[in-house]
Amino acid sequence: MAGKTLYDKLWDAHVVHDNGDGTALLYIDRHLVHEVTSPQAFEGLRLADRKPWRVEANLAVPDHNVPTTDRSKGIEDPIARIQVETLDNNCHEFGITEFKMDDIRQGIVHVIGPEQGATLPGMTVVCGDSHTSTHGAFGALAHGIGTSEMEHVLATQCLLQKKSNAMLVSVDGKVGVGVTAKDIVLAIIGKIGTAGGTGYAIEFGGEAISDLSIEGRMTVCNMAIEAGARAGMVAVDDKTIEYVKGRPYAPTAKQWDAAVENWRDLHSDDDAKFDTVMNLDAAFIQPQVTWGTSPEMVVSVGDTVPDPLNEMDPVKKEGMQKALIYMGLEANMPISEIKIDKVFIGSCTNSRIEDIRAAASVAKGRKVADNIVLAMVVPGSGLVKQQAEQEGLDKILIEAGFEWREPGCSMCLAMNADRLEPGERCASTSNRNFEGRQGQGGRTHLVSPAMAAAAAVTGHFIDVRDMS
């Protein structure tokens, strides 16, 4: 019998009941909750007179709607305010732990889970947010769910699931200096496409993934959903265990030892069989920049904007033409000639301390270019912000002309006041470059934090490795 994949192991450990029709009832260890997708789930519970099955499995935080500027006056937008208050009230009513807006632990749900040790190896983690795949970086089975499924998890601690196929994406060898986790995952999406992972749970492996820090692995797993995959995951190793140790929700003493022993098995067996294996040579990955309105529309910074005339598939060709019109770009123009208006460094993809360090190291001693109307850095949590300030990163960034904000999702999806105006072009460390994502008519280019900072100080895209 072939060995098990990491996905098999996680799946098997959580089956409560096999329905015999290709579906199973899967137990959920951790349910993360935010204000946007939860009100209707709580309302559903109330209407059916149900209570959370295991209240301590839930952890809530407002992140999508919160202001990133001075919070002493609360939320100005009345509709957003009601939504955050609704979360507060629901958590209070049902007894769920919530890190409220004024709590230093507040932040983006996918940043605070790992930061608190609320995400542990071997867990099943769900949240009403597609970027829940982030938590797979810990050797966990993590994916986004809709509001109906949230209500289901609240009421039963389980989800009805159909097992996905298993894909291994192996990034072999070492990446060059200045190539980051973001570049790796954008290159993967560029290769397999935004639907390439549909129906799969992807395990990321290979030397380049092992070499990444845990934060880098989170960046890669975060964007598994942009490749269409339900979940992304990375095997547990010493780095994972070291990262988790001592965090508030992590086990201690004897339980810690037992947990570590258990977690050591959270990797695919040598003889495990994947449904699909894709290999990528790390050495060929360059800093990436998206040019279109889908994350798969991505090229290396030294490349030119692709020409639809070279695309044979008529549906794809038309998609490229529409994207170029929306983005206000000409085919075949060098990426380095694209001038930008705004810079956003933040989001659940890239707002952790290493991301801010990377941006600050580029910004240090430089100034934001004159054509940039706004360059903002939004830390992923209050604790990330605090650490960055202890390291003096805020001063470096402010000195360079960046705005230093309060934590939240911010301009990744522009539900709060942070947004692009029609036609504005943004270098963004977020995860989606869809039409209107950062504001109606806004034009988003996805890049790494270092590349975003480089774009901020030069006013256009530039290979960060060329900056002395």
Added chain:
Amino acid sequence: MEKFTQLKAVVAPMDRPNVDTDAIIPKQFLKSIKRSGFGPNLFDEWRYLDQGEPGMDNSKRVINSDFILNQSRYQGAQILIARENFGCGSSREHAPWALLDYGFRVIIAPSFADIFYNNSFKNGILLIKLDADVLEQMFQDVELNEGYQLDVNLESQTITKTDGCVIKFEIDEFRKQRLLNGLDDIGLTLQHVDDIKAYETKRKQDTPWLFC
């Protein structure tokens, strides 16, 4: 959930790949704490020329007459045909809520994004995957024939065209049964209360740190 058995209705085309949930229902409308009322803002940024905000009187907004769903021939459509990877992006269930509220009960495409696929079935929308070349023919048929209709039957897993041509489609049996009967997932799961409790008891012994 409203059950689905059979539907004969006008078909509307959405001729672009990777239609994402941000396009289906833009983020500003996600501030609502309700499940209903999203239909007037379905595809808001494509459908109107002005910028939409929650609470606006949509009847007074500037309509984008070029947008396909604004054409008179597609009014009342309940079946949407689409391209690859429909519903990609965010997990917002507001997307199927908006499609349903607008009137769509069936969406046919070569592929759907995973979370959107799950969310739609939870709301009584039937999603059908067909080969891209079969879809291509449907796009041509819709374009050429005003008032073009399809007859979708879930029980027999068939789509019947007006010329009598029948197309079979595949669907997971568990999804089919839930949709045919309008079953409540939570109620079904709670039939397994003993299994859940037994699982928790065992897990508490094997992995106690997960229950701290």
